[in-house]
Amino acid sequence: MKGTYxxxxxxxxxxxxxxxxxxxxxxxxxxxxxxRTGREISRGALHTALTRLDQKGFITSFYGGATTxxxxxxxxxxxxxxxxxxALEEAKSIRDELWNLIPKLGLQG
Amino acid sequence: MNKHNRPPLLFQHFLSxxxxxxxxxxxxxxxEEKFYERVKSKGISKARWAYxxxxxxxxxxxxxxxxxxxxxxxxxxxxNYTLVAYRxxxxxxxxxxxxxxxxxxxxxxxxxxxxxxxxxxxxxxxxEKADRIYRVFNNRTVVGKEPQAYASTxxxxxxxxxxxxxxxxxxxxxYNGFNGNVKxxxxxxxxxxxxxxxxxxxxxxxxxxxGNPETALQEPNTTVLTEEFxxxxxxxxxxxGEVLEWGPYQFTITGVMQQPPGTSHIKFDAVASLKTYEIRxxxxxxxxxxSVMWTSYVYVHLNTNASLEQAQADLDRLAEKENAKxxxxxxxxxxxxxxxxxxxxxxxxxxxxxxxxxxxxxxVILALIVLFSACFNYANLSxxxxxxxxxxxxxxxxxxAKKASLFVQFISESIFVSLLALFIAFLLFKLIKPEFIxxxxxxxxxxxxxxxxxxxxxxxLFAVLIGVVSGVIPALLMTKLKTVNVLKGISxxxxxxxxNIRKVMIGLQxxxxxxxxxxxxxxxxxxxxxxxFDLGYNTEDVVNITLSGKDTKLLQAEIAKVxxxxxxxxxxxxxxxxxxxxxxxxxxxxxDSVTIYNNWVNTDYLDNMGHQxxxxxNFDKDGPSDQMIVNEKLIEKYDLKSAxxxxxxxxxxYDKYWTIVGVVKxxxxxxxxxxxxxxxxxxxxxxxxYYMNVKIETSDILKTMAGMERAWKTVNPKNKFxxxxxxxxxxxxYTDLSSSMKTFGMLAIVAISISVLGLLGMxxxxxxxxxxxxxxxxxxGANVLNLLTLLSKSFLVIFIIAVVISIPISLQLxxxxxxxxxxxxIQIGFWELSSGALLVLIIAFFTIGSQSIKAAKTNxxxxxxxx
Numbered sequence: 002m003k004g005t006y007x008x009x010x011x012x013x014x015x016x017x018x019x020x021x022x023x024x025x026x027x028x029x030x031x032x033x034x035x036x037r038t039g040r041e042i043s044r045g046a047l048h049t050a051l052t053r054l055d056q057k058g059f060i061t062s063f064y065g066g067a068t069t070x071x072x073x074x075x076x077x078x079x080x081x082x083x084x085x086x087x088a089l090e091e092a093k094s095i096r097d098e099l100w101n102l103i104p105k106l107g108l109q110g
Numbered sequence: 111m112n113k114h115n116r117p118p119l120l121f122q123h124f125l126s127x128x129x130x131x132x133x134x135x136x137x138x139x140x141x142e143e144k145f146y147e148r149v150k151s152k153g154i155s156k157a158r159w160a161y162x163x164x165x166x167x168x169x170x171x172x173x174x175x176x177x178x179x180x181x182x183x184x185x186x187x188x189x190n191y192t193l194v195a196y197r198x199x200x201x202x203x204x205x206x207x208x209x210x211x212x213x214x215x216x217x218x219x220x221x222x223x224x225x226x227x228x229x230x231x232x233x234x235x236x237x238e239k240a241d242r243i244y245r246v247f248n249n250r251t252v253v254g255k256e257p258q259a260y261a262s263t264x265x266x267x268x269x270x271x272x273x274x275x276x277x278x279x280x281x282x283x284x285y286n287g288f289n290g291n292v293k294x295x296x297x298x299x300x301x302x303x304x305x306x307x308x309x310x311x312x313x314x315x316x317x318x319x320x321g322n323p324e325t326a327l328q329e330p331n332t333t334v335l336t337e338e339f340x341x342x343x344x345x346x347x348x349x350x351g352e353v354l355e356w357g358p359y360q361f362t363i364t365g366v367m368q369q370p371p372g373t374s375h376i377k378f379d380a381v382a383s384l385k386t387y388e389i390r391x392x393x394x395x396x397x398x399x400x401s402v403m404w405t406s407y408v409y410v411h412l413n414t415n416a417s418l419e420q421a422q423a424d425l426d427r428l429a430e431k432e433n434a435k436x437x438x439x440x441x442x443x444x445x446x447x448x449x450x451x452x453x454x455x456x457x458x459x460x461x462x463x464x465x466x467x468x469x470x471x472x473x474v475i476l477a478l479i480v481l482f483s484a485c486f487n488y489a490n491l492s493x494x495x496x497x498x499x500x501x502x503x504x505x506x507x508x509x510x511a512k513k514a515s516l517f518v519q520f521i522s523e524s525i526f527v528s529l530l531a532l533f534i535a536f537l538l539f540k541l542i543k544p545e546f547i548x549x550x551x552x553x554x555x556x557x558x559x560x561x562x563x564x565x566x567x568x569x570x571l572f573a574v575l576i577g578v579v580s581g582v583i584p585a586l587l588m589t590k591l592k593t594v595n596v597l598k599g600i601s602x603x604x605x606x607x608x609x610n611i612r613k614v615m616i617g618l619q620x621x622x623x624x625x626x627x628x629x630x631x632x633x634x635x636x637x638x639x640x641x642x643f644d645l646g647y648n649t650e651d652v653v654n655i656t657l658s659g660k661d662t663k664l665l666q667a668e669i670a671k672v673x674x675x676x677x678x679x680x681x682x683x684x685x686x687x688x689x690x691x692x693x694x695x696x697x698x699x700x701x702d703s704v705t706i707y708n709n710w711v712n713t714d715y716l717d718n719m720g721h722q723x724x725x726x727x728n729f730d731k732d733g734p735s736d737q738m739i740v741n742e743k744l745i746e747k748y749d750l751k752s753a754x755x756x757x758x759x760x761x762x763x764y765d766k767y768w769t770i771v772g773v774v775k776x777x778x779x780x781x782x783x784x785x786x787x788x789x790x791x792x793x794x795x796x797x798x799x800y801y802m803n804v805k806i807e808t809s810d811i812l813k814t815m816a817g818m819e820r821a822w823k824t825v826n827p828k829n830k831f832x833x834x835x836x837x838x839x840x841x842x843x844y845t846d847l848s849s850s851m852k853t854f855g856m857l858a859i860v861a862i863s864i865s866v867l868g869l870l871g872m873x874x875x876x877x878x879x880x881x882x883x884x885x886x887x888x889x890x891g892a893n894v895l896n897l898l899t900l901l902s903k904s905f906l907v908i909f910i911i912a913v914v915i916s917i918p919i920s921l922q923l924x925x926x927x928x929x930x931x932x933x934x935x936i937q938i939g940f941w942e943l944s945s946g947a948l949l950v951l952i953i954a955f956f957t958i959g960s961q962s963i964k965a966a967k968t969n970x971x972x973x974x975x976x977x
Contacts (some may be wrong), residue, residue, distance in 0.1 A: 027140035028147070044140055045167035048133065052172045070146070074139030 007059075007092050013038065014050045015059060015089055017077050026065070026076040051079065059085030111147075117145045118158050121165040122755040123860035129168070130175050136442035137168065153260040187515065188522070194502070195523040204850055205495060205871060209488050210531045212867040215860055216484035217535035217576060218527070224568050225539075225559050230470055233373045233452035237315045241410055243448040244418075246271075246408040247457060248427065248452040251440045261407070261457040261464075265384075265397050267428065268307070268408040275424035282314075284407040285396070286461055288382045293355040294343050301339075301356070303378040304461070311367075314376075314409055320350045321365025325569055327383040334365035339379040356771055359386070375452040377462045381692060400432040400441065407461055409448070420444055454555075463555040479622060480860055485580040485923035486615050487868035488524065492584035493612075494875040496591075498704075503588050504597040516589045524581025525574055532573035545856070616872065617908040617915075619865035620950065624916035625923070626858035628946030630851060632924045636936050637847040639782070641840060643934070645686055648720035649836035654684050654800040655818070656832040662799060665825045672817035674808025677716040680799035682710035685779045687839045695763040695788075695868050697748055704747050706740075707779060708790045710797045716774065718805055725753035728774030729793040737793040738768040742776045744788035761790075768792065772870045781843055788790025850928055862950060866957055869905070873961040876901060884962075885970045902955065909954065913947045920946070 007015070017033045018025040027044060035041050054060045065076040081089075122138070141164055148157035234240060246267055251257040268283035288303035310316075311334075318326065319337065326334050330340060333354065340349050340363075352363045361382060371377075388397060396402055412421055425443045428641040433440050442894035454464035506516060543559050566710070657680070666678055683689045695706040713729040715721075716739065729737050738761060742753070750756050753773040761768045768790075779789050809812045815833065822831040841848075877884070884897055892900075921943065929935050936942070 027136060028143045031140075031144070043167040044137065044144070044164050044172055046170065046175070048137065049170060049172050071139040071143040074135050074142070076139060077136040 007088050008050075008053075010046075010093060011050050011054055011059075014047065014088065015081055015085055018060065018081050019086075019089075022090065025079045030079070054085070057084075057088075058082060059088055075082075115149070115154065117142060121162050125165050125168065128175060129173055133173060137173070139166070186418045187519075191522050192526065194519075195526045198499070198523070199527070202495065202498075204874065205361070205491055206527075208867045208871050209491060209527055210534065212484045212487050212864050213528055213531035213576065213580070214534035214538060216480045216864055217531055217573065218538035218542060219477050219480045219860060220572060220576070221535055221539040221569060222542065222559070223473055224572060225561065225565055226473060226546075226553075227559060228562075228565060228568065229373065229557055229559065230453055230465060234375055234448050236371055236373065237448065239313065240448050241316070242412045242414075243313060244410050244412060244421070244445040245448060245451060246410060246443050247401050247446050249442040249444060251442075252405070253438050253440075257440075257442075259455075259457045260403060260459045260567040261451070261454075262403050263404060263408050263458040264403040264441075265408070266400050266402075266407045266432075267310050267425075267443055268406075269397065269648065270428050270432075271408070271410065271424065271940050274428065275421070277413055277421035278410040279413050280309050280313045281410045282309050282377070282410035283384055284310075284409065284461070285384055285387060285406065286405045288356075288378075288380065290356070291757060292343075292361075292380075294352075297343075299339075299343055301379050303333075303380040303382065304376065305384040306381045307384050310381060313409060317368045318365045319368055320348055321363075323365065327381070328385070329362075329364075330383060330385040330389055331359060331361050332364040332386075333361040333382040334367055335363060335380045336367055336378070337369040339895070340366050356382075358685035361386075369867060372560075375460075375462060375464060383421045399435065401439065403441065410445070415475050418445065441477035463552060465552045465556050467552075469552060469831050471764050476857055480857070480864065481576065483619050483622065483861065483864045483868070485576060486619070487864060487871065488527070488580035489583045490612055490615065491871040491875070492524070492581070493587055494872065496584060496588055499588065500591055501597070503591050504593050507593045508597075513589045513617045517585050520585035520588050521578060521581045525577030525586070528577035528580065529570075529574045531576075532569060536569070542856070545852075549852055551845065577582050599924045612872075613904075613908055615914050616865070616868065616905075619861070619868060620909060620954070621915040621919075622914035623858065623861040623865045623949045624912055624950045625920045626854050626861050627950050628916060628920040628943060629854045629924060629928070630858050631946045632920070632936070632938065632942055633847060633851045633854060633928060635942060636782075636929060636932065637844055637851055639934070639936050640844045640847060641837070643778060643782060646721075646775060647685075649686070649840070651806050652831050652836040653804045653806060653815075653818075654836055654839060655804060655822070657800050657802055658826055658829045662802070663823050665822065666802065668821035668825055669802070669804060669818055672733055672814060672821055674810070674817070676805045676807045677714065677718045678805070679803045680712045681715055681801050681803060682797060682799060683708060684801055684803075684836070684839055686781065686843075688781050688843045690780060690784070693764050695761050695790075698760050698762070704744075704788055706744065706761075706788045706790050708763075708792055709779070710792045710794055710799070712799065713793065715791070715803070718803055722775040722778065724773045724775055726770070727755040728772060729791075730771070733771075735794040735796060736766065736768045737771045738763070739772040739774055739791040739793075740770055741774055741786075741789045743786050744790065745773065763790070764792075785933045804833075847928075862953065865950075866953055869954055870961075873901065873905075873958045876904075877961045877965045881965060881968075881973045884931060884965045885968070888966060889970050889974075894963055897966045898959055899961040901965075902958045905954070905958060909951055913951075916947060917943050 012035055013034060014030065017030050017037070021029055021033055025045065031042060032042060034047075050056070051062075055062070060079050060081055062077050062079045065078050067073050067075050125138060129253070141161060143163050145157050148160050152160075227806075237243060245261070246263045248260045248263045249257050250260055265283050265285065268281055271278060272281050285305040285309070288305050290301060291298040292301050293299075297747050306327060308327045308639065310327055311318065317323075318334070321334065326332065335343075335349065337347055340347050343354070344352065345484075347366055349363050349366060351517060354361045354363065364523070397404070410421075412418070425445070429440075433442075452464055453467045453470055454460065456466055456468075457464075503516060506519075509517075538874060547557060547559060549552050567610075653671075662680060666680070669675055670678055690707055691709065692705050692707045694703045696703045711729075713731045716723070716728055723739075724742070726739070729739065740756065740761075745753055745756050750759075756770050756773055759770045774791070776786055777785065780786075783949065804818070806814055818833065819831045880901075884900075887897065887900075921938065924938075
């Protein structure tokens with residue numbers, strides 16, 4: 002499934018968009034990720050991830066209204082599509098399955 | 111809000127420059143929001159740094175603008191460009207003509223070079239197995255001499271390799287000697303061909319139309335003809351089974367091959383089986399002597415799993431064994447790839463004429479020089495004229511043309527011009543093609559300059575390339591023009607100051623032109639000297655008839671009867687035409703041996719040729735066949751006191767003793783390439799004579815010639831009458847000189863015309879742009895001469911530098927390249943060197959002069975009233 006492969010960073014971005022729900026736009030996603038993971042990500046890296054996700058059809062976006070706080074420029078809000086949700090769930094189920102397969106010994110150790 | 115509260119301006123611009131507009135609003139908004147957030151939490155300076163960092167990190171392909179020309183009216187614009195280009199050509203007819211003609215002349219040379227190089231490079235590439243076919247060549251070292259490389263090798267090499275070597279799966283020996291005439295029903299057909307091994311068709315890709323390629327050459331006395339040769343003899347192609355006579359032998363035709371391409375380094379009308387020769391006893395040395403390597407060749411095909419090193423090791427083993435048998439020479443065979451044979455690196459004894467690599471490099475370099483000159487002219491003139499186009503550029507910019515589109519416009523304009531030039535160049539190419547082919551022996555024998563589809567493609571690509579190269583500088587300059595300045599009428603070009611690239615280039619062009627011109631004059635003088643060299647005897651009005659070896663006495667009697675024939679003599683070969691014969695000789699009491707050059711003649715020869723006897727007597731007709739007449743150099747060599755002392759001495763020469771009966775004054779038996787050495791005329795009635803020297807004294811030369819031909823026919827009805835004036839034979843000797851005279855002559859014409867065209871353009875431009883200054887000067891009293899000096903002053907320095915550069919270069923070229931092996935070189939004085947340069951200078955000053963006179967003669971009112 003080459004086309005729908007979900008990279009680690011892309012998965013985090015998708016999850017973050019879901020967490021932020023109605024308020025997922027560039028800066029908020031950036032902030033949320035750096036808060037949760039403790040790592041500073043650049044807007045450029047985020048842009049690349051968002052473009053990829055968009056190309057795969059995992060997210061859609063729309064422009065919000067203009068606000069004064071950013072020099073009158075509109076925000077672009079992101080939403081996860083059903084395809085995106087499926088991909089996330091699939092990734093999770095593969096992980097769960099793998100976790101279950103790990104022998105108990107290994108877990109204890 | 112002061113400016114330091116804002117994100118860094120430079121980086122905002124940077125972002126807007128590279129960022130795709132679909133993302134720009136979002137990204138810029140995000141960055142700004144983040145910036146103000148950071149200002150609050152971390153302070154202004156950290157926030158600004160973070161902003162810069164973010165922008166740099168956004169510099170990635172997914173954010174970039176799509177690179178494209180964003181005008182939707184593409185075709186319309188190109189239509190407009192073509193129209194404007196066309197109008198421009200028409201408006202400046204003089205400049206357009208200069209540009210197009212200049213480009214066309216040099217492009218014709220370029221087309222020649224392209225066709226020539228692509229033809230030469232295609233040699234032998236048609237063989238399917240070409241990449242694994244090699245030719246065995248010999249490096250022969252005679253003890254005490256430098257090793258020499260020969261393309262030929264002994265047939266024994268082929269036989270031994272077949273027996274002992276493991277690296278080759280196909281071995282084809284070739285003996286170059288299936289020449290002469292073949293006979294069919296009493297008709298003779300001239301033939302050129304080779305005896306080849308039976309695997310010939312397995313190795314080389316010469317497909318057979320009729321016959322079996324595998325068995326065709328297995329039997330003795332079998333031959334395979336080419337399509338054309340079969341048509342020539344039989345007027346049909348299906349001739350398998352027919353019989354041809356070659357000398358005393360009968361050959362059965364076992365196949366007819368498709369006409370081989372002209373690009374094969376082995377050329378033939380027919381090939382015959384080498385088996386034919388193997389069974390002839392008198393030729394056995396040909397097959398079992400390692401040192402008989404002069405006209406035989408061996409081609410091999412390397413095994414798929416054998417390396418070149420292994421193959422060479424096989425050859426080395428063989429050489430070691432064979433070289434042990436002889437002391438005076440070492441022969442070391444090597445392998446040379448089939449595709450490396452043509453063009454060649456100068457090996458001796460090639461199977462057919464091979465173009466030396468040197469020739470090709472020369473032609474390419476010369477073509478590049480000429481092309482470069484012409485491209486520069488175009489660029490130079492366009493830049494010079496750019497002011498006139500500046501307004502157009504300004505308007506286009508105002509209307510919204512981008513730099514890229516202006517660039518495209520000017521480049522496409524120069525491509526348009528060069529395509530026009532290509533058309534003329536093609537006509538010129540057709541015109542000079544035959545001249546080029548007859549340039550020298552090599553081009554005559556190996557090139558056809560036939561055009562293929564690929565050639566046409568190359569031509570067009572070439573024209574586009576030339577267009578781009580010549581257009582790029584003017585295009586860049588035009589796009590750089592500042593709109594405001596242009597529309598205000600301020601010109602941005604500084605063309606009159608200092609040593610700029612333009613002057614250097616004009617200087618270079620003239621240096622090239624002068625070098626070629628001087629070379630032509632030097633070579634012409636050398637050629638002239640060679641032809642009119644005082645040989646020391648008289649060749650005037652002498653016609654040499656090639657004898658066929660039969661009934662010489664009878665023929666002489668017949669020819670003597672022809673009116674206009676004065677005296678007749680016979681000789682073994684014709685002196686002073688490059689043929690030399692020599693052997694070691696010893697005078698009885700002197701133990702040193704000396705090389706003596708010689709010729710065999712009859713008793714009438716010395717008188718007929720006007721040789722001057724210094725001592726002794728002429729040959730005695732009834733005397734013994736051991737009489738010898740020598741030259742002064744021989745006397746010197748043996749330290750004899752006088753010519754008379756030499757008479758009566760006996761000389762051991764050609765395995766017998768000869769008696770000196772006379773001494774002649776030194777004369778040039780060789781060419782200007784040879785120095786004078788001891789020489790002897792020999793009288794030997796048993797020696798067959800090959801030439802009849804007929805001295806003619808007549809007012810009607812045609813009648814005498816026809817009379818001689820009739821006389822020939824009565825004695826010798828079957829053979830052709832071949833006669834040539836002595837002076838023509840000598841002329842033929844110097845084709846080398848005359849062909850380099852032609853080459854450089856052609857180049858001189860091309861180079862001079864291109865540089866003069868360029869100069870004309872510059873002169874016109876200078877005169878035009880200074881027309882007001884000139885007119886005012888004229889009004890104040892300056893005459894034509896003043897104006898001429900004014901205009902040519904800046905060019906004068908350039909010319910002087912060009913002269914200073916070109917004279918030593920051409921002198922060096924002449925001495926090292928052209929006349930390096932000439933023993934009797936011309937005296938090179940002031941006029942020889944300067945006349946070529948002067949010629950170019952005079953043409954140049956005429957060019958400038960014509961313009962200043964034009965400027966001087968214009969009515970001042972004409973050029974001043976516009977203000």
